[in-house]
Amino acid sequence: MKEFFQLMRRFVAPYKKFLGWSILLNVLSAVFNIFSFSLLIPILNILFKTGENRSVYQLMEWGSADFKDVATNNFYYYTTQLIDSFGPATTLLFLGLFLAGMTLLKTACYFGSSAIMIPLRTGVVRDIRILVYKKVVSLPLGFFSEERKGDIIARMSGDVNEVETSITSSLDMLLKNPILIISYFATLIVTSWQLTLFTILVLPTMGWVMGKVGRALKRQSLDAQNRWSDTMSQLEETLGGLRIIKAFIAEKKMTARFEKCCNDYRDAVNKVAIRQSSAHPMSEFLGTLLIVAVLWFGGSLILSNHSSINASTFIFYMVILYSVINPLKEFSKASYNIPRGLASMERIDKILKAENTIQDPVHPQPLKEVKEKIEFKDISFSYDQKKEILKHINLTVEKGKTVALVGQSGSGKSTLVDLLPRYHDVQQGEITIDGTNIKEVAIHDLRSLIGNVNQEAILFNDTFFNNIAFGVEGATMEQVVEAAKIANAHDFIMEKPEGYNTNIGDRGSKLSGGQRQRISIARAILKNPPILILDEATSALDTESERLVQEALERLMKTRTTIAIAHRLSTIKNADEICVLYEGEIVERGTHDELIQKNGYYKRLHDMQSL
Structure with a gap:
């Protein structure tokens, strides 16, 4: 339960007012319930004529004796007065109507206490989901190389839903049932402390049995949620790779893999459900x-x-004791539900408590533009402290100049440009802009200076307008149209039925590769950054699309400080400097003509592409 209360402190604090009202209504519900049950005694006495001599009951002043004795005496006094005035049958009717009124008040308070908890339950789940999303978008890219997308989706969907159904729904029971149990036990003690002492001696054994079963349930629930993550990951991979699955006629193989995931998940869920279903009959x-x-x-x-x-x-006494059993059953139900939710929360916390190594400086330095140059000074970098990807890189990019990076796949080109916007942090050396270390600049300010055009145009399931204006606050239609024209995108956009308000589909699936790339260039043009990173922006395009995209890029690169990664050497012939990377080191540098004359690695690459 310690984990549960820690969870409540983390997420329930903004909803304290709902807790207060729920506690008050539950207390009133318990009081009205006890009063309604107390009417059983005079009703039974009237029905079976087992009451004591009525002449002994005289009206007593409150405070003149023990509260219990005064309350009992006066209640019986008024009951006897009713019997004397209206007869036993009419008195029985009055008591029955009073019982119905008390029950109405009790059920109204019971409903109110449950209804007022609904905003709390839904609010907590919403807050958890938003927190997870905020954490996901704030974590460095390195985190996602270790995690599967399907697993993250499963934690935001299945695990958060499990928290709602298992923990927040149990919160109502955990508020209501202690109040009922305390109220009922107080009534039992007042009624007969000897019987109550005997009852208390028997209860701990039952609680121990329920707790032991509940602890085993958490382990099984954690395994079930892990199986669910495997299933979601398999589905995400299938949707992302349908073209390859069909091309290699691998439908049966993928179906078999998915069936295995589903069967494993089913077996794990069966174990949880069977154990959970034993809660009611056992209690x-x-x-x-x-x-x-x-x-x-x-x-x-x-x-x-x-x-x-x-x-x-x-x-x-027996009626009140039997009434205690239902709250105790609810407690046992909560003791089964909560471990399931805690297992899901444990998986969610792997995201929420993941360390974000890319942090803003305490006292950030201002940086609004590039006045002189970008410098990579003795940069070395490795993932997880393993093999070095970059080794002692020294590179200067003057303002307004274009530096191209070429080399084999895996030589460290993309890693080097990812260090500039701090997608990763260097372990050795430093990167400076106009002499200011980028680690001393606020991440927002740094990334606002940089525009990206990647090999894979990353677009969103939205309109042309919203994709081009992505990340630019208050962009007007005129600005978006101008950016699209510069990027050679305006003509094909206007051919669509709704123009700039046309939805482009999931990841731009309704567009060709060249069209997607030109939309991403238009997005970079609208952002108007002083620094531009081009990561093989034309390598996946046909000749005609490449020509249109290259024209757009050349317009975009004018007056901007550009770092371009290229496999097609023809696209970077005019770069001010070309750096050749091999196994994490710059082995050659110079202009296109200078590198051809060196007759080295660059010349070999050029000759192979010429062939």
């Missing part, structure tokens, strides 16, 4: 054992004439 049986034990003990006392209560009061 029912243990509750019946408790009633039987108390019935035997109390009955023995009454039959031996050693009891401090009469038969009608004993029946009232």
